[in-house]
Amino acid sequence: MAEKYLMKGNEAIAEAAIRNGCIHFFGYPITPQTEVSAYMSKVLPKIGGTFLQAESEIAAINMVLGAASCGVRAMTSSSSPGISLKSEGVSYIAGSDLPCVILNVMRGGPGLGGIQPSQADYWQATKALGHGDFQLLVFAPATVQEIVNLIGTAFDLAEKYRMPALILADGMLGQMMEPVEFPEITPKPAEKPYATTGTQGKRKPNIINSLYLQPDELERTVRERFARYDIIKQNEVRCEEYLTDDAEIILVAYGATARVVRSAVEDARACGIKAGLIRPITLWPFPEEAIRNAAARVDHMITVEMSMGQMVDDVRLYANGQCDVHFFGHTGGIVPTPAEVLDQIKKYAGGAE
Amino acid sequence: MASFHKTNGLTDAVFHYCPGCTHGIVHRLVAECLEELGILGKTVGIAPVGCAVMAYDYFNCDMIEAPHGRAPAVATGAKRANPDNIVFTYQGDGDLAAIGTAETVHAATRGENITIIFINNAIYGMTGGQMAPTTLPGQVTQTTPYGRDVTRAGYPIRMCEMLSTLDGVAYAERVTVTDVPNVRNAKKAIKKAFTAQIEKKGFSIVEVLSSCPTNWGLEPVEALKWLKENMIPYYPLGCYKDATEKGVF
Amino acid sequence: MSVHMLIAGFGGQGVLFAGKIVAYTGMIEEKQVSWLPSYGPEMRGGTANCSVCIDDKPIGCPIVLNPKTLIVMNRPSYDKFINEVQPGGTVVLDSTLIEADSTRDDITVCAIPATQMANDNGLHGLANIIMLGQTLKATGFCSMDVLKEAMKRCIPARKQHLLEPNLRALQMGYDY
Numbered sequence: 001m002a003e004k005y006l007m008k009g010n011e012a013i014a015e016a017a018i019r020n021g022c023i024h025f026f027g028y029p030i031t032p033q034t035e036v037s038a039y040m041s042k043v044l045p046k047i048g049g050t051f052l053q054a055e056s057e058i059a060a061i062n063m064v065l066g067a068a069s070c071g072v073r074a075m076t077s078s079s080s081p082g083i084s085l086k087s088e089g090v091s092y093i094a095g096s097d098l099p100c101v102i103l104n105v106m107r108g109g110p111g112l113g114g115i116q117p118s119q120a121d122y123w124q125a126t127k128a129l130g131h132g133d134f135q136l137l138v139f140a141p142a143t144v145q146e147i148v149n150l151i152g153t154a155f156d157l158a159e160k161y162r163m164p165a166l167i168l169a170d171g172m173l174g175q176m177m178e179p180v181e182f183p184e185i186t187p188k189p190a191e192k193p194y195a196t197t198g199t200q201g202k203r204k205p206n207i208i209n210s211l212y213l214q215p216d217e218l219e220r221t222v223r224e225r226f227a228r229y230d231i232i233k234q235n236e237v238r239c240e241e242y243l244t245d246d247a248e249i250i251l252v253a254y255g256a257t258a259r260v261v262r263s264a265v266e267d268a269r270a271c272g273i274k275a276g277l278i279r280p281i282t283l284w285p286f287p288e289e290a291i292r293n294a295a296a297r298v299d300h301m302i303t304v305e306m307s308m309g310q311m312v313d314d315v316r317l318y319a320n321g322q323c324d325v326h327f328f329g330h331t332g333g334i335v336p337t338p339a340e341v342l343d344q345i346k347k348y349a350g351g352a353e
Numbered sequence: 354m355a356s357f358h359k360t361n362g363l364t365d366a367v368f369h370y371c372p373g374c375t376h377g378i379v380h381r382l383v384a385e386c387l388e389e390l391g392i393l394g395k396t397v398g399i400a401p402v403g404c405a406v407m408a409y410d411y412f413n414c415d416m417i418e419a420p421h422g423r424a425p426a427v428a429t430g431a432k433r434a435n436p437d438n439i440v441f442t443y444q445g446d447g448d449l450a451a452i453g454t455a456e457t458v459h460a461a462t463r464g465e466n467i468t469i470i471f472i473n474n475a476i477y478g479m480t481g482g483q484m485a486p487t488t489l490p491g492q493v494t495q496t497t498p499y500g501r502d503v504t505r506a507g508y509p510i511r512m513c514e515m516l517s518t519l520d521g522v523a524y525a526e527r528v529t530v531t532d533v534p535n536v537r538n539a540k541k542a543i544k545k546a547f548t549a550q551i552e553k554k555g556f557s558i559v560e561v562l563s564s565c566p567t568n569w570g571l572e573p574v575e576a577l578k579w580l581k582e583n584m585i586p587y588y589p590l591g592c593y594k595d596a597t598e599k600g601v602f
Numbered sequence: 603m604s605v606h607m608l609i610a611g612f613g614g615q616g617v618l619f620a621g622k623i624v625a626y627t628g629m630i631e632e633k634q635v636s637w638l639p640s641y642g643p644e645m646r647g648g649t650a651n652c653s654v655c656i657d658d659k660p661i662g663c664p665i666v667l668n669p670k671t672l673i674v675m676n677r678p679s680y681d682k683f684i685n686e687v688q689p690g691g692t693v694v695l696d697s698t699l700i701e702a703d704s705t706r707d708d709i710t711v712c713a714i715p716a717t718q719m720a721n722d723n724g725l726h727g728l729a730n731i732i733m734l735g736q737t738l739k740a741t742g743f744c745s746m747d748v749l750k751e752a753m754k755r756c757i758p759a760r761k762q763h764l765l766e767p768n769l770r771a772l773q774m775g776y777d778y
Contacts (some may be wrong), residue, residue: 006622006629006637024434032641050433054426057458062423062456066430069417070397070438074430092420115641143660176664177622177637179629196415198395198438205364207409209418256664263662338663347361 002181009173016148021187022073023049026063032171033105036077057082059091065230067246068098069208071195077103091130095210099158106173108333116333117171122310137165138283140254144178159190172256232303239287240279247276264341288318295319300348304331360386366410373566373573386544396439403445404478422453425460428467441468450486464521464555464601482568504592508528517593523555526592529562531577555601608666610651611675615731621652626752627744628656638666677715735775
């Protein structure tokens, strides 16, 4: 068994990225993700990689665009306000069919908001991290170990499908320390015949571009991309179900909030209420099937988020009226407590003592 | 006897540039330099947003089309990924000196070993002739219909002068392409800039004063005359910094 | 046994470091562990705290809202958390800095003048470790050997000369 380390989520993600062959990192300081940059700045220069503190979030994401164009694994990380600044570059990266990994350690918003944990960027991550028709792969780890495990997956899938991947974490996951082990891996970056590494006079020039002035050409390109998205929806959905088999009430939560809800589900079981939890690990593609099936079995679902209710839209969409879907959450940096969630479970479980 | 041939540094695509526009000349000069220096096969060019947005179709090397103003950041990523590649950006005044000022200044001050070809024609061409950061005081554009009023719109930016104050800049020169001696001079500067990059001397920039007959509302020859009489006095030609002997680090 | 601990005080008193040592005891015993700091502008001088959970099963919520054990090193934190301690829980407080006035009779309160002891014994800045020693005695959350081993792991190689005073502080807190 690999050695276990006690590491902060932010440091673990940096180490995991490096172990997965990402040695080019471009960032800008912002709380609560700064440890990612700090870790990268310590390690990368020693192993021949690039750590560059950019002049802005905008520059950082465009450096990622440049590096990804040239075929290397590249990454940037930030926190909510900084991610907004990156959205232009993210759209171009998606439009240029380039792989990269972006980390958002979410904090409260809108505006400068706050620096405590939040999940208020769900809509941004899954619906519109930039202009135009496109999606990102969105992963929502709930433990430091899962962050480590998902970062390799994020790079692999980003390359396989030639699209950006987003790790959607929050201030709690970024700042907390948990035991973590790094599985032995040999990164296998995909072949990138499209990369702009110089023709060497042996081939036609490669062009990385997102401009299509002919509408039919642009539509064709976007449709091809969406055909790829359909394949991803078929093959890459990840979610965890906890005690849902016999559940009479099902909660839906992701990331750090799912940990709180898991505690509440256990407390509910101790009170004799058969509660269960669906924890989406990919937020896009969303676990539509799991929600659809669960909604057919129970009368009530409760979505718990650190926001005013964003993922609940998707839960309602795929529950499709089969059951009532309720929302409970806090925003602004307040983490819901297990006791509060238990109250919600009791409220809707009905009859149970 | 010497005969004219088209450089292999350009593809066979037909330029979309307006008649009398000097982009074509500068494209050719850059392409000739890449070919003559023998670096075409390892060059990665970064196209801007602006009139030269489709430069990726014209240069016969690997190309990346960057978001507006971000070419120096994209170039930075490309150069850091593969330091042995030769990386250049080709940017207009709005791209380089307005929306992308931060990217330009910081790539320069980092001494990023890239080359920037900066087309200064004192106007936004692609969007139809609006005020640029380099539009001259009093110059009429679509968004300065009464002439650029510096009390409202501020003063033009002299990029070469500004960048020459930065320690990371190895080479900054302003040239123009209004006539044969100037074209020759421009090519010399462009070649020197790429040579500086090949020799890892640091950031290099060549600013080319260019004409935009369409949006200036002038015939091509008149436009060149206007450039000489109005732009050169405000933007004097010459070398503003040359640290190519010892490099910036 | 499981640990559900909140350590609170001023930034600079080493509450996060003390929490890290506790977390490492769980690592050594191969249990599930979480360590969560408060973070932000309270880095220096403001109030700081950290939550430490150690359990046999996966840690759900890593925020300790109702601690089984509260280690508290300043008055504002005492006021903030004293009524959050679980009935039957233990509070270890630095009596140099806090005049305990809670009327709760359902918790065990251990008062130890840790800051004074540290200053009197040339252990400046190690009140946090003295507190930890007292907590070990009061709760037995792990063995002394495991705690010492955890401390060794938390002190980086280039600061190994600090191990001896730390171990002394630990023992002093335990023996009080």
